[in-house]
Amino acid sequence: MCGIVGIIDYKQNSSKKLLQEMTDTLHHRGPDDSGYNFVEKEKYQLGFGHRRLAIQDLSSHGHQPMTYENLTIIYNGEVYNFQEIREELEILGYNFTSHSDTEVILKAFHQWGIKSVDKFRGMFVFSIYDKEKEKIYIVRDRAGVKPLYYYQKDGLFLYGSELKAFYLHPKFQKAINRDALSLYLQFGYIQAPHTIFQDTYKLKPAHYLEYDLNANSIEIKPYWNIVDFYQKEKLDISYDDAKKQLEEILIDSFSLRMVSDVPIGTFLSGGVDSSLVTAILQKNSDIPINTFTIGFDDEKYNEAHYAKEIAKYLGTHHTEHYCSKQDAMDIIPQLPKLYDEPFGDTSMIPTTLVSQVAKEKVTVVLSGDGGDELFSGYTSYGLFDKRYEKIDNIPLKNLLKNILCYIPDPIIKLQNYNEKYYLKYLKFKNILEHQDIANMFKVSNSVFTKYEVEKILQGRYFFQKDINYKNLHNLEKTMVSDFKGYLADDILVKVDRASMSISLESREPLLDTKIIEFASQLPIKYKQDKKILKDILSDYIPKELFERKKTGFGIPINDWLRNELKYLIDIYLDDKLIEKKAIFDLKYIQNLKFLFFQGKNDDDKIWIILMFQMWYEKNI
Numbered sequence: 001m002c003g004i005v006g007i008i009d010y011k012q013n014s015s016k017k018l019l020q021e022m023t024d025t026l027h028h029r030g031p032d033d034s035g036y037n038f039v040e041k042e043k044y045q046l047g048f049g050h051r052r053l054a055i056q057d058l059s060s061h062g063h064q065p066m067t068y069e070n071l072t073i074i075y076n077g078e079v080y081n082f083q084e085i086r087e088e089l090e091i092l093g094y095n096f097t098s099h100s101d102t103e104v105i106l107k108a109f110h111q112w113g114i115k116s117v118d119k120f121r122g123m124f125v126f127s128i129y130d131k132e133k134e135k136i137y138i139v140r141d142r143a144g145v146k147p148l149y150y151y152q153k154d155g156l157f158l159y160g161s162e163l164k165a166f167y168l169h170p171k172f173q174k175a176i177n178r179d180a181l182s183l184y185l186q187f188g189y190i191q192a193p194h195t196i197f198q199d200t201y202k203l204k205p206a207h208y209l210e211y212d213l214n215a216n217s218i219e220i221k222p223y224w225n226i227v228d229f230y231q232k233e234k235l236d237i238s239y240d241d242a243k244k245q246l247e248e249i250l251i252d253s254f255s256l257r258m259v260s261d262v263p264i265g266t267f268l269s270g271g272v273d274s275s276l277v278t279a280i281l282q283k284n285s286d287i288p289i290n291t292f293t294i295g296f297d298d299e300k301y302n303e304a305h306y307a308k309e310i311a312k313y314l315g316t317h318h319t320e321h322y323c324s325k326q327d328a329m330d331i332i333p334q335l336p337k338l339y340d341e342p343f344g345d346t347s348m349i350p351t352t353l354v355s356q357v358a359k360e361k362v363t364v365v366l367s368g369d370g371g372d373e374l375f376s377g378y379t380s381y382g383l384f385d386k387r388y389e390k391i392d393n394i395p396l397k398n399l400l401k402n403i404l405c406y407i408p409d410p411i412i413k414l415q416n417y418n419e420k421y422y423l424k425y426l427k428f429k430n431i432l433e434h435q436d437i438a439n440m441f442k443v444s445n446s447v448f449t450k451y452e453v454e455k456i457l458q459g460r461y462f463f464q465k466d467i468n469y470k471n472l473h474n475l476e477k478t479m480v481s482d483f484k485g486y487l488a489d490d491i492l493v494k495v496d497r498a499s500m501s502i503s504l505e506s507r508e509p510l511l512d513t514k515i516i517e518f519a520s521q522l523p524i525k526y527k528q529d530k531k532i533l534k535d536i537l538s539d540y541i542p543k544e545l546f547e548r549k550k551t552g553f554g555i556p557i558n559d560w561l562r563n564e565l566k567y568l569i570d571i572y573l574d575d576k577l578i579e580k581k582a583i584f585d586l587k588y589i590q591n592l593k594f595l596f597f598q599g600k601n602d603d604d605k606i607w608i609i610l611m612f613q614m615w616y617e618k619n620i
Contacts, residue, residue, distance in 0.1 A: 003029030003161040005073040007047035010155035014045045022165045028499045037065045050074045060097030070132040072094035073106045077146045079257035100153035121513050136211040142224050143511040144205030144488035153199040163340035179462035186446040187452050188344030189490040196341045203313045205488050229520035247536050254280050262363035265290030270306030271333030273368025279540035282314045291316040292358040294350040298556045310545050321357045323350050325564050336615040344608040345494050346557045354500040359504045370510040373483045374519040375527040385474050389435045426451045437474045438466040438481040455588045473524045558602050596618030
């Protein structure tokens, strides 16, 4: 696991010293080694920087940038089936000087070009410079586990693992992208390809960017799409055979992720996904594996005792830590620097904390991320499917939508209106503006409604629509929407930044390509509410240890913000500060604070605004 930085500069304002400084902002992603290549051409300058966290082949043979003939690579991630690909390349006549997957990727690209990515099972972002073709290829993994940002303006192209590396370049401009800010207010994260800055983007998962250095042009193409597998004919298979085949794929995928030259553990929440990962790994391990859990004193949020019971049953070496208010107070000031962009998922606090706890004993940790999106695990999927059916059956629905559009929202506000129900009305009105369930689902999950965003940003609103995927079950449409949005740009971002902030590699075994593709082709009835995963897990641990109502990785953040952490609101949501920045409508923020301290607003709205304000103060 590593951090990468690249520079293409046609105005020649860069230098090797600048490249080194930019790359070294990512020291936390790779404290074990560093490398910098800077190339001066007649038309442009090229820079390739790398920070290494040594996981495979701890020797200097894994050093990057790595060159083979006309190709140079910088790479962040893990390709878990590299041994298999290496054997195939050796048959073709390639020799290897290291035991690293980096060398395998480089020589696979030499042999098969961009099609080599079809062979890779893992999490990765790699950049390969072909000096003969004068092209640079940047490739991101299928699920988006590893991040890649890029900036293009006035003859300068920067790319890297985190935005903070760009800040040091004198020609990088920090201009706020108001469309991205609108997305952030709605969802608490910014969906690719957008970022908080203008002229700055995220490379979408399962895409590659091809940069033609002669033409100074880029082309971005997909190389894989989960929808293709959903749209295939469903597997004609019995439930028992599906369960058996899936378990075999799980065991294979999980085992691949245990290959490492450093200690490994798992995050164990006590839920189905992390319990399944832990149970399968422990059954196939000769020694107790390390498991890590975060608990809370508030029982409404606490699942640590469930994780402890499962760990005891499986015989793991278990560590639990209870997240205190002091822990939160220590972590929150770090968040704007860790996440680069405004990020509002409150579970980043316990995720950061459990990463810190795990790092004391291991260098690699496995999580259960992806299970909900692949196996219909969120209760909201089923609930919204039923709600969509009711909405779809509303008589004269389009007429109702048009009528509501012409009714000014303030008229709906009665003298003693209830704020909660008024906002539900506004969300329902916004839902009716869409036809497809995926976009309706996104609106239903928004934190701030369209009306609120327009008020806060004084008229600005932007919504990124999902494509209407044909021939998919309604549940599958919502799952695809989350896979491409919420999973990639919230869940995986949260885990990547939290773990890499202290040089801990996090692996997501449920996001193996074979699992994704197999799950996508299963009949929906086999996987709804994680039926098939739960039945597999019940062969490893008793059902009573994991069968219960699903809870998220939540924390009592609003209680803390009204008490011990109130000083953050006093500082960052101060009237004068809001007015000075002129980004948010002051009166709306004042009303939001009033409702919050009256106990009438507990849906993370204050936290979303607070995280933006803190980010702005520390990054602009």
